Amino acid sequence: MSTSSENIEAVVITRPKPLLLRHAPYFIGAAIVVFLAASAQFDGYILNILMQATTFAIAVFGLSVVLGLCGQINLAQAAFFGFGAYAVGIGTTDYQLSYWLCLVAGCVMALVAGAILGLSTLRLGGHYLAMVTISFQQIVTLVMINAIWLTKGPDGVSKIGRPSLFLSSQSYLAFCVAMLALVGYIVWHLPETRLGRAMRAVRDNELAAGVNGIDVFRTKVYAFAISAVLGGLGGGLFAGGFAYISPDQFSFAESIVFLTMSLLGGVASPIGSAIGTGLLILIPEWLRFLKSVPGLYLAIYGLSVILIIRFMPDGIWGFVTAAYDRMRSSKKVAVTSAPLQLRPATTGGEMVLEVTGLSKHFGGLKAVDQVDISVRRGGVHALIGPNGSGKTTTLNVLSGLYNATSGKVVLDGTDVTTMPPHLRAAAGLGRTFQNIRLFRSMTALENVIIGAERPGNTLTGKGDEAALTERALAALTFVGLGPRAMELISSFSYGHQRLIEIARALAANPTLLLLDEPAAGLNSTEKLELHELLKRIAAQGLTILIIDHDMTLVSEAAQHITVLNFGRRIADGESMAVLRHPDVVSAYLGTD
Numbered sequence: 343m344s345t346s347s348e349n350i351e352a353v354v355i356t357r358p359k360p361l362l363l364r365h366a367p368y369f370i371g372a373a374i375v376v377f378l379a380a381s382a383q384f385d386g387y388i389l390n391i392l393m394q395a396t397t398f399a400i401a402v403f404g405l406s407v408v409l410g411l412c413g414q415i416n417l418a419q420a421a422f423f424g425f426g427a428y429a430v431g432i433g434t435t436d437y438q439l440s441y442w443l444c445l446v447a448g449c450v451m452a453l454v455a456g457a458i459l460g461l462s463t464l465r466l467g468g469h470y471l472a473m474v475t476i477s478f479q480q481i482v483t484l485v486m487i488n489a490i491w492l493t494k495g496p497d498g499v500s501k502i503g504r505p506s507l508f509l510s511s512q513s514y515l516a517f518c519v520a521m522l523a524l525v526g527y528i529v530w531h532l533p534e535t536r537l538g539r540a541m542r543a544v545r546d547n548e549l550a551a552g553v554n555g556i557d558v559f560r561t562k563v564y565a566f567a568i569s570a571v572l573g574g575l576g577g578g579l580f581a582g583g584f585a586y587i588s589p590d591q592f593s594f595a596e597s598i599v600f601l602t603m604s605l606l607g608g609v610a611s612p613i614g615s616a617i618g619t620g621l622l623i624l625i626p627e628w629l630r631f632l633k634s635v636p637g638l639y640l641a642i643y644g645l646s647v648i649l650i651i652r653f654m655p656d657g658i659w660g661f662v663t664a665a666y667d668r669m670r671s672s673k674k675v676a677v678t679s680a681p682l683q684l685r686p687a688t689t690g691g692e693m694v695l696e697v698t699g700l701s702k703h704f705g706g707l708k709a710v711d712q713v714d715i716s717v718r719r720g721g722v723h724a725l726i727g728p729n730g731s732g733k734t735t736t737l738n739v740l741s742g743l744y745n746a747t748s749g750k751v752v753l754d755g756t757d758v759t760t761m762p763p764h765l766r767a768a769a770g771l772g773r774t775f776q777n778i779r780l781f782r783s784m785t786a787l788e789n790v791i792i793g794a795e796r797p798g799n800t801l802t803g804k805g806d807e808a809a810l811t812e813r814a815l816a817a818l819t820f821v822g823l824g825p826r827a828m829e830l831i832s833s834f835s836y837g838h839q840r841l842i843e844i845a846r847a848l849a850a851n852p853t854l855l856l857l858d859e860p861a862a863g864l865n866s867t868e869k870l871e872l873h874e875l876l877k878r879i880a881a882q883g884l885t886i887l888i889i890d891h892d893m894t895l896v897s898e899a900a901q902h903i904t905v906l907n908f909g910r911r912i913a914d915g916e917s918m919a920v921l922r923h924p925d926v927v928s929a930y931l932g933t934d
């Protein structure tokens with residue numbers, strides 16, 4: 343692999359400057375905008391538009407987190423917006439409470455509501471989640487309309503207070519802009535944090551996220567709660583800005599407006615969210631002159647939104663940044679990382695994995711039936727069998743993707759039988775998939791960093807960015823792809839994607855590595871390279887349990903083989919003896 347000097351950039355694995363210092367230009371720019379908002383003489387009309395755009399954008403940032411980063415639909419953002427707005431509205435009027443207290447209370451209420459909704463629904467996905475959030479939105483709207491004693495019903499709440507520091511509309515706008523800048527900064531940098539990476543991993547591939555140590559459910563709940571709290575904050579600021587609120591401002595239609603804003607600008611980025619919000623507030627104003635012809639305004643408005651979404655599926659900002667991302671990811675990396683160390687933890691005895699009486703039934707089908715497997719520490723153990731014999735199902739049960747119907751799985755002395763995938767990963771189980779499961783929106787390096795972040799990985803020190811990057815680069819270099827660390831997954835061949843998946847598992851420093859048909863789809867040269875790689879992994883003492891149909895690979899790499907047929911174990915023992923076993927020969931070749 344060539345690394346031409348003009349196209350090489352070094353991955354920074356030295357300790358970077360503090361984030362706030364690195365982004366001083368952002369804060370200086372934000373301070374200038376806040377100053378302009380405070381000092382420019384806007385008329386009331388412009389002021390209202392800016393106030394609406396600013397407070398809406400904060401709520402749309404919430405969608406950028408839950409939908410853009412984590413891939414979870416939320417069609418109730420207007421309801422969370424309403425929580426914040428009504429907390430400030432009712433609190434400052436009926437109860438004469440401090441604005442700040444009410445704003446915080448609104449955010450907390452939205453946070454709690456979002457977390458409860460998330461906890462109770464996020465095990466559902468796709469359409470079901472959408473339906474539940476719509477129902478929640480409708481219930482909140484009904485309460486706003488009908489709980490007249492509290493919300494004043496359709497009449498709404500008026501004379502809402504502002505903090506004494508920002509009594510004038512102009513100064514209040516400047517305060518809202520400052521909040522927008524602060525929230526924008528947090529949302530912008532969230533993807534680079536551990537939580538942000540976990541959200542992106544969940545969005546790209548939930549199964550792979552789980553087996554790499556990410557608590558998928560908790561990550562989704564966090565994303566949902568962050569989205570809700572930003573909705574609440576936007577709503578609280580909105581109420582202070584307009585001094586009047588009513589239920590129609592927080593209806594399902596408004597949730598759709600928030601969603602459209604985020605999709606239009608580009609849901610994956612807060613910049614896109616801000617662009618979408620600005621456009622969707624400004625387009626109706628620009629088209630106002632068409633209102634004399636009934637229906638024309640709405641038709642043109644709808645058509646422009648459809649056209650933008652149709653031709654820019656990643657939104658306007660996604661369209662603008664796609665070319666830049668491709669250019670950036672084509673740069674090669676000068677790799678200076680230390681060689682990869684694999685130092686699996688040892689808490690158990692001679693056997694790393696002890697499986698007893700393992701069964702997995704799908705209805706009447708016994709995909710795995712009373713299987714025993716013992717994997718010796720430091721060796722390569724193969725699990726083979728004809729198509730449909732239950733190998734992948736066994737691996738899925740071992741890694742927690744399926745619950746066992748019966749049986750026991752002990753990993754390095756710990757009973758992991760009922761643990762979810764992320765806890766098994768934390769206990770030292772790494773795996774790859776038969777159908778490659780990488781995080782496709784990320785670079786090779788980001789994929790492998792997620793592996794390195796595995797809870798319980800002692801080889802990444804305190805787990806700071808520099809240590810994680812170094813570990814990930816070492817793993818990528820180990821599989822021969824270090825110089826291409828910054829490339830997006832889509833630019834790698836199928837064989838190289840397999841290697842990245844192995845690098846991701848190795849970066850986690852597992853105690854036991856499960857490889858599900860790593861040679862599938864590889865050409866003969868790639869198979870030879872894979873074989874060499876397996877030898878280098880085994881030479882470091884890492885225990886491997888491998889499934890493969892390539893008998894040359896299996897017989898040369900594995901010292902021990904277990905054979906399944908129709909879900910049952912039909913042979914187990916030293917490789918050569920097992921491969922010559924008459925039952926194994928007849929299972930593969932059939933009997934006359």
Ligand SMILES: Nc1ncnc2c1ncn2[C@@H]1O[C@H](COP(=O)(O)OP(=O)(O)OP(=O)(O)O)[C@@H](O)[C@H]1O
Pocket residue numbers: 704707709727728729730731732733734735736
């Ligand atoms: N989620 C599922 N629901 C129902 N049946 C399943 C499920 N997963 C696997 N099976 C069935 O369980 C049996 C074992 O499948 P499995 O994929 O484990 O076999 P395998 O040995 O890995 O096969 P291959 O070598 O072709 O990958 C098959 O009959 C399969 O159709």
